[in-house]
Amino acid sequence: MSGAGWEAVIGLEVHVQLATATKLFCGDAAEFGAPPNAHVCPVCLGLPGALPVLNERAVELAARAALALGCRVHASSDFARKAYFYPDLPKGYQVTQFEHPLATGGRMTLDPGPDAADGGERLQVRVRRIHLEEDAGRSLHDRFPDATAIDFNRAGVPLIEIVTEPDLRTPGQARTFLTRLKRTLQYLEVSDCDMEKGSLRVDANVSVRPAGTTALGTRTEVKNLNSFAQVERALRYEIERQLRLVAGGSAVVHETLHWDAGRGVARSVRGKEEEREYRYFPEPDLPPLELAAAWVAGLRAALPELPDTRAARLRRDWGLPAYDAEVLTASRPLADYFEATAAAVDPKLASNWIMRDVLGWLNRRRRSIRELSVTPAALAELIRLADEGRITVARARHAFGRMAETGLPASTVLAEAERAQAGEAERAQASDAERIAAWVDEAIAEHPAEAARCRAGERRLLAFFMGQVMRKAQGGADPTETRRTLEERLEG
């Protein structure tokens, strides 16, 4: 990054759609991909007199995420109306948590992993707050010429917003943080985190300041970041832009920027609204959200093993290198698959096979590990056959591809592979016999007198010919086969 003596300060706001069956305040389905406006009712359309009822499952998932990120889940939080006008916001306000959010004060530790772009330093990223809120609808600009269509299926779908402190310093760190956050949320089964469906959306706040100072510079907010790679790219762009501004003696203007991934530029959309313009107002139709300490404690006790802990355990229990442990804990089903395979064969072999062949195949076919028909037991069997030399590694890898591709049972494919291997061995033996026969014929042609004596009954000369053939073969001829061929050619 240019601008020696300067550093960037980055904070993230991450919106995550909770994996509930229904919306936050009504019974409409929260599923993705239904026909437009299939899932709407008076509550999520904001019709007069409709009353919201809070979805308990959404509260549970939000609290689970907060606990996993080390936040304090508050005994009492409340909802507010955030008023703004937008065509896809039928109520004219969004119900969110403002003054008293669900949870505050968490952190995520980024260990210098293989994907860390931070020069290998351990980094604490503090989580300022996590709050519950409802999503807005969606404006569709490409359905009808000269008209905008609105789909309210998403209106009222439950989200959490995760807000970090500005603890990140480089675009690479931001990407690492997001990757870890997504993995954690997926382990918790709080969200599918599918960015293509909009289940995870990121806004980034960024400013620059002289390195070593603590005051924050004027920040801009970059929106429309639809992949982690784009987050990194947009931040790089925006930091460079701000550094050029300050180097030229200009000031950074506080504003919201829209990232245009196609052109690789961030454009100003509007002056950033001041918070007071939203006129936050306590939601009169929803009582404060009260959570019993015992309920929160129960959620905490039921948290699954999280990815960092699991990676540490894979290193310890299975003796895996840090790199392997990191790759294999990318998702819970993948880590489960590894452990089931490693229980039956050498863990490092299992790891190598899964990282190279299983992940390679899944990436090429754009499938997930859950869709793989090759069971851990079948893979272990394949690894064992190759390890014991009963089939070559190349043939075993081919057999894996065939099992994955066809869904044929392991027994069929393995029998096929073993048969092919046996056929190859037979052919190899046959070609050995031909080579030996050629050396025998050569030796006889070179020593016609000895051959004649041998045929006449001087059988000890067989040992002489044996030596001749062995010399030609430089020890590479099978003695039994050589002797058999010599006897056949030198019969009396």
Ligand SMILES: [Zn+2]
């Ligand atoms: Zn509804």
